[in-house]
Amino acid sequence: MHDLAARLFPICRSITGAGVRESLAILSETLPLEVREVPTGTPAFDWEVPQEWRIRDAYVADESGERIVDFAESNLHVVGYSTPVDAEMGLAELDEHLHSLPELPEAIPYVTSYYAPRWGFCLPHAQRERLTDQRYRVHIDSELFDGSLSYGECVVPGEVQDEVLLSTYVCHPSMANNELSGPVVCAFLGAWLTSMPRHLTYRLVFVPETIGSLVYLSRNLEHLQRSVIAGFNVSCVGDEGPFSAIATRYGGTLADRVTAAAYAGEEPLQRFSFLDRGSDERQYNAPGVDLPVVGVCRSRFGDFPEYHTSLDDLTLVTARGLQDSLDGLRRCVEALEANRTYRAVHPGEPQLGKRGMYPTLSTRESHDLVGATMDLLAYADGTNDLLAIAERIDVPFAAIVPVAQRLAQARVIEEVSAPAPTSR
Amino acid sequence: MHDLAARLFPICRSITGAGVRESLAILSETLPLEVREVPTGTPAFDWEVPQEWRIRDAYVADESGERIVDFAESNLHVVGYSTPVDAEMGLAELDEHLHSLPELPEAIPYVTSYYAPRWGFCLPHAQRERLTDQRYRVHIDSELFDGSLSYGECVVPGEVQDEVLLSTYVCHPSMANNELSGPVVCAFLGAWLTSMPRHLTYRLVFVPETIGSLVYLSRNLEHLQRSVIAGFNVSCVGDEGPFSAIATRYGGTLADRVTAAAYAGEEPLQRFSFLDRGSDERQYNAPGVDLPVVGVCRSRFGDFPEYHTSLDDLTLVTARGLQDSLDGLRRCVEALEANRTYRAVHPGEPQLGKRGMYPTLSTRESHDLVGATMDLLAYADGTNDLLAIAERIDVPFAAIVPVAQRLAQARVIEEVSAPAPTSR
Amino acid sequence: MHDLAARLFPICRSITGAGVRESLAILSETLPLEVREVPTGTPAFDWEVPQEWRIRDAYVADESGERIVDFAESNLHVVGYSTPVDAEMGLAELDEHLHSLPELPEAIPYVTSYYAPRWGFCLPHAQRERLTDQRYRVHIDSELFDGSLSYGECVVPGEVQDEVLLSTYVCHPSMANNELSGPVVCAFLGAWLTSMPRHLTYRLVFVPETIGSLVYLSRNLEHLQRSVIAGFNVSCVGDEGPFSAIATRYGGTLADRVTAAAYAGEEPLQRFSFLDRGSDERQYNAPGVDLPVVGVCRSRFGDFPEYHTSLDDLTLVTARGLQDSLDGLRRCVEALEANRTYRAVHPGEPQLGKRGMYPTLSTRESHDLVGATMDLLAYADGTNDLLAIAERIDVPFAAIVPVAQRLAQARVIEEVSAPAPTSR
DSSP states (O other): OHHHHHHHTTSOOOSSSHHHHHHHHHHHTTSOOEEEEEETTOEETTEEOOOEEEEEEEEEEOTTOOEEEETTTOGGGBOBTBOOEEEEEOHHHHHTTEEOOTTSTTOOBOOBOTTSOBOOEEOOHHHHHHOOSSOEEEEEEEEEESOEEEEEEEEEOOSSSOEEEEEEEOOOSSOIIIIIHHHHHHHHHHHHHHHSOOSSEEEEEEEOTTHHHHHHHHHHHHHHHHHEEEEEEEOSOSSSSOOEEEOOSSSOSHHHHHHHHHHTTSSOOEEEOGGGOOSTHHHHTSTTTOOOEEEEESSOTTTSTTTTBTTSSTTTSOHHHHHHHHHHHHHHHHHHHHOOEEEESSSSOOOOGGGTSSOSSBOTTTTSOOHHHHHHHHHOEEEEEHHHHHHHHTOOHHHHHHHHHHHHHTTSEEEOSSOOOOOO | OHHHHHHHTTSOOOSSSHHHHHHHHHHTTTSOOEEEEEETTOEETTEEOOOEEEEEEEEEEOTTOOEEEETTTOGGGBOBTBOOEEEEEOHHHHHTTEEOOTTSTTOOBOOBOTTSOBOOEEOOHHHHHHOOSSOEEEEEEEEEESOEEEEEEEEEOOSSSOEEEEEEEOOOSSOIIIIIHHHHHHHHHHHHHHHSOOSSEEEEEEEOTTHHHHHHHHHHHHHHHHHEEEEEEEOSOSSSSOOEEEOOSSSOSHHHHHHHHHHTTSSOOEEEOGGGOOSTHHHHTSTTTOOOEEEEESSOTTTSTTTTBTTSSTTTSOHHHHHHHHHHHHHHHHHHHHOOEEEESSSSOOOOGGGTSSOSSBOTTTTSOOHHHHHHHHHOEEEEEHHHHHHHHTOOHHHHHHHHHHHHHTTSEEEOSSOOOOOO | OHHHHHHHTTSOOOSSSHHHHHHHHHHHTTSOOEEEEEETTOEETTEEOOOEEEEEEEEEEOTTOOEEEETTTOGGGBOBTBOOEEEEEOHHHHHTTEEOOTTSTTOOBOOBOTTSOBOOEEOOHHHHHHOOSSOEEEEEEEEEESOEEEEEEEEEOOSSSOEEEEEEEOOOSSOIIIIIHHHHHHHHHHHHHHHSOOSSEEEEEEEOTTHHHHHHHHHHHHHHHHHEEEEEEEOSOSSSSOOEEEOOSSSOSHHHHHHHHHHTTSSOOEEEOGGGOOSTHHHHTSTTTOOOEEEEESSOTTTSTTTTBTTSSTTTSOHHHHHHHHHHHHHHHHHHHHOOEEEESSSSOOOOGGGTSSOSSBOTTTTSOOHHHHHHHHHOEEEEEHHHHHHHHTOOHHHHHHHHHHHHHTTSEEEOSSOOOOOO
């Protein structure tokens, strides 16, 4: 995953354009994606697809002709969606178009202006402070034109039409955690899903943030509202911070519960309120969309100092961080797959002794209940899914699943055909 | 308000009679009241209107003929509803008819005997202890006769028939906090309501406590149950104690919520349980009446030492205390007026940028949500009124109202025509 | 009760056989029981009635012929349901059939093997460690044969068909707390119930644990599900530990509430979760049975060190412990009998003064509400049973009952004919 991220890193992505397309093509080598193109001007709820942005070159040169700020060195140097410019100006005029971070003087900040025409350059604050008053040549060879917005999706079908939505974004230029960690982990997760037997259907979408998810939703809303039983928006999952979940709008959905269960008994899950949201969980949970999608991340966007700067690079994102995130999402998937609702076949406790599942010799020690087995049986009454039972009897979900499967195999409990309560 | 209280102070009020009528007439100068007369004997649920009480003079004189206890000096000296008496007696016999407070030796206590025939005098305990054994002349020139119970009401109509009930009592003689603060503040509140544009209808009632509210309810119950969305029983609002609310029978009604919201972010609201009730919130919340009426006060009846004594005078009640209470009730009214339920017009987040309500330049700083606006939008799904949203997103109600109004004006949210959930 | 326990103590009970029958006959002298016999092989849900066990003699003798372990000395010496054996063997072979407790070296442990054929002896660990390697004669004169399982029941009819189930077990040999305390207390409780006027019907069952309750349920399930409004499984109620309740499967049933109410204001009730269950509350609460039965005990099974050993004798169980448990269950019964749902006859507060239930003289002191009376009236709206009102107004249930009865007699509240909400 880290190698894939490194390969994707230099590409200049934005919410539209060649960078997104090239990134989707590379990701398709890991997980075959169907790539959709949606023309400029297409409405998406309250929004519409913006013009496409193409940039070839951009620099600020000093009087000596030296390029002191150069897009070729880092695509963060140019404000995203900058309009073209080719002019000479003094420092005062130039300065109005410069962005830097006094608190991180060596970092190039990441700035965009998608929905208002502007141009600008981003540079380390230390460099900005060294600029002298001279004539600067300012050049941005960019273009805004009617084109299309691109996104990729992959549906991994299961036995049932109930779907799990996995969404991540592909619209930031050279940043590692707040861009590449999500697509890379999702691509590997999708490849793993494809390879394993599965009950549920999985839908993986790779979209530009905000406008991309809105476009995707506007084209698929009815289907998604009918099918999605749980979803995850994957963002900033490449560092080694604690696995974190941002709750759905009201919390308590299957997505919230399964994320908690996947981490019960493992490293502690860091839980955020929906008020702490920031990525596309905003759109998925918005009124009128109402999909049960949690945001998953490690260090939350904005909580790590490198966020939205050139410091968010491939040293912040580690192979281990990516792997742990993949493992965490796998645990969520496994929990979703294993979560069933059972009811007892016989009234009263079943006689487990005759099935070799209960000691036949009753001593002081064995009189204690055979732990989780008896407790699971007590609540297998058709009203609780395994997630609810695990929580109630305070046993890690992963520990309860084999117990349930053994009891189902012994035919003392049976699966209730109705779907598990999802609390959507 | 303090001047009005001072003017009303000397009048000898009781649950019936000339004192109530005179008080209602004076209050009508501030807020025009329709005064109703309900004849003695009229049934009111489990009660009936008692005889009217008229008192002209009352005293205890010693052997020298000096009036040592004189109704003309303080109308608290006579037990309310005392039957007439004109007799001579020794100290022992007299003493059985005397009331005083050892713990407040300088105060005249306030005592009534509405529903059993008695006569009695109230005096400072210090004076009582100085009484010597001699022949006393005891004289009460009072009368109990078939008359009527008087109350006043004023309906301030709004755009809708949903009503806010404001009730206070006019039945105590010369006491300031536990009598005049309520009517005075309600009269000024009513005058202010009349002068301002309003959505809701307001019903202000000035009744003798208990029997008056029961009479009022028995004559208006069906209408009130159909119309009242929130109510306030106003009592003891003239001192400078913290603004306090006594919850409705089960709590959680619109009246409870709006009172809490009106004080969120301001000085803390002191909250009492319904078990701490004492004034006419008892009747309004009683089974079979079931109106969502909170009790509002400053220092709660019985929690201030001057309660029900001659010490509850115009020094305990201050101009500032009255004004703060009026302001508090105004805030409740404003919150009721502003509380609407909205839902998003478009699925997904609206594009606020194109409406000038969201920064078009995305930098590290601006990536944080635009505070309350985005959070309000997230919960404007037609199921939460603004009170609920304010609580959920932890923003003072007063701060959220202009945000909602701006969003509604921008047509990204729309009011849900169904009434807000009142949890009555 | 202690005498009755002493008389029952020496009998060798098991889940079937003469010991149970003899015990039921003795208990019938206190509470006449109908004794049922259910033949070996009869199915009971997932179980079936096992063969009957008869034991006449059992011992281990050393080379000198001395009986070093002798059933005649304590019936705990033989593993329950031991198959017959008559053999000579060395210490190594014998040792595989011995059971002892290193942590309680002087105690004989209680061991059974109901559902797998085995034989074995139990002895103090100290004695076991002194055994030398010699030839031992091992003799168990027992028999397993098609017979029947016995249980006793007694229905004490009331005015209504709603039933209270009281269940206890009669299947352990010579142990006092974890055997005899339950039947003895239940027999006395049943006798008391028979003697008193009662509204509800009471069903007392004396069954072998687990298989007995399952057999009983399988024969009476439909009736019990239709009739039982609350139940108690009575176990280990002879010591002087705190009265304890094991909650029903989800808690909050009438049985849970009444147990809590019976102890409110008295010594504190020790409350256990359903996860701490251990006796027949397991079966009564199991899925498909779903009866609202709490487990009541003093020291919980397994929480006292003498549990399931010869140390659980008539010194652990005391006359006072038994009496306190009987009193506690009586309080539960009295609470069940007294728990009604009332609603106000008149809207508003009733005029209690004219009925002599409210002071007619209003002074500072009397202006406080007349405590529980007014609070009870406030919540007597037809939606709360007395248990709920007692909890809400924080008055002991026992204190509220006479108040309610007096108000009902005064016809200011009336009973709602619908049954109290049982939350089953």
